[in-house]
Amino acid sequence: DVQMTQSPSSVTASVGDSVTITCQASQGIRTWLAWYQQRPGKAPKLLIHTTSTLQSGVPPRFSGSGSGTEFTLTISSLQPEDSAIYYCQQANNFPVTFGQGTRLEIK
Amino acid sequence: EVQLVESGGGLVQPGGSLRLSCVASGFTFSNSWMHWVRQVPGKGLMFISRINGGGSSADYADSVKGRFTISRDNAKNTLYLQMNNLRAEDTAVYYCVGGLAPHLYNWFDPWGQGTLVTVSS
Numbered sequence: 693d694v695q696m697t698q699s700p701s702s703v704t705a706s707v708g709d710s711v712t713i714t715c716q717a718s719q720g721i722r723t724w725l726a727w728y729q730q731r732p733g734k735a736p737k738l739l740i741h742t743t744s745t746l747q748s749g750v751p752p753r754f755s756g757s758g759s760g761t762e763f764t765l766t767i768s769s770l771q772p773e774d775s776a777i778y779y780c781q782q783a784n785n786f787p788v789t790f791g792q793g794t795r796l797e798i799k
Numbered sequence: 800e801v802q803l804v805e806s807g808g809g810l811v812q813p814g815g816s817l818r819l820s821c822v823a824s825g826f827t828f829s830n831s832w833m834h835w836v837r838q839v840p841g842k843g844l845m846f847i848s849r850i851n852g853g854g855s856s857a858d859y860a861d862s863v864k865g866r867f868t869i870s871r872d873n874a875k876n877t878l879y880l881q882m883n884n885l886r887a888e889d890t891a892v893y894y895c896v897g898g899l900a901p902h903l904y905n906w907f908d909p910w911g912q913g914t915l916v917t918v919s920s
Contacts, residue, residue, distance in 0.1 A: 726906050728844075735894055735910035736844065747899075747908065779844055783905035787860050790844040 694718050694782050698791035704799055710768040713794045715780035717761045724784035727756055727765045730793075731776045739778075740765065772798050801825035801909045803895045808914030815885050815918070821878040821895030821911055829853070829873040832904035835880050837891035838913070847893070848880065852901070863889075885918045892916075 695718035705711045715725065723743040728736040738747045740756040743763060753768045767774055775798045780791040807819040819835070835847040848869040850857045857869050868881040878895055895911035898904030 724905075728907070735913055736907070737910070738899065738906060738908040741899065741903065741906040781844075781907070786858065787846045788905050789846070792843050 693787060694721060694785045694789050696780055696782055696789050696791035698778075698780055698794045700794060701792070702795040702797070704797040705770050706799055707770055707772060709770050710766060711770065711796060713765045713767075713778055713780075713796075715758075715763045715765070715791050717763075717782055717784075719785075720760045721782045721784035723759050724782055725756070725758065725763045726781045726783065727754075728779045728781065728790075729774075729776045730779065731773075736779060767796070770798055774798060801897075803897065803909055803911035805893065805895045805911040805914040808893065808916045810917045810919065811885055812920050813885060813887060813918055816881070816883045817885065817916060819880040819882070819893055819895075819914060819916075821880075823876045823878065823895075823897070826897065826909075828871075828876040830901055832898035832901070833869075833871060833878045834896040834898065834907060835867075835869060835878075836894045836896050836907065836910075837889075837916075838894065839891045840915075845891075849898075849904075850878070882916070885916075887918050890916060890918045 697716045726741040727739045730736040744756045777793045805821045834849040850869045866884045870879045892913040896907040899906040899908045
């Protein structure tokens with residue numbers, strides 16, 4: 693299976709800041725990468741697919757980039773509601789696999 | 800409104816069986832690949848199984864192959880997961896998940912609210 697490794701494991705930032713979360717794949721996955729947001733007690737929510745395509749209704753403060761094995765999720769102008777765990781997911785190989793998650797705390 | 804509502808979770812003894820159901824509404828269920836994804840409380844996400852729109856093709860994670868069976872009833876807009884020979888390590892919240900689009904079926908949206916399965920004696 694393709695291993696997905698996220699960094700950092702957790703990050704704390706202030707309202708208005710920008711943060712970048714990195715996801716590394718154990719082998720090349722072209723641009724078959726998605727990002728999900730999971731708020732406490734809720735199901736995950738798709739933010740971005742195919743590396744950089746914003747899902748409908750997701751604010752443009754969220755952006756994704758990368759290809760091959762290195763990918764990033766950038767959240768600009770952080771808002772309190774961005775406090776959540778963020779997961780990357782690859783869909784280039786079966787089975788799809790997820791990163792371990794990055795916890796974002798807004799102070 | 801697009802909605803997925805799971806049911807059937809609960810407490811079961813090791814070696815026991817459970818069937819999860821997921822009722823879909825607000826989208827064309829029969830055109831959609833559907834998936835089950837699980838999450839151990841406080842931990843990450845893991846793909847379990849998927850099935851195509853017509854129900855003719857299904858795939859499984861190695862950890863559940865031979866024990867779990869995914870199926871669907873398009874007339875009832877319902878997805879199922881039959882889980883047999885359950886183990887303690889199957890304890891998790893199980894999410895019913897739709898594929899984003901027929902050609903983007905490995906992007907997961909929408910998600911159900913999840914149903915907790917606890918395997919314990």
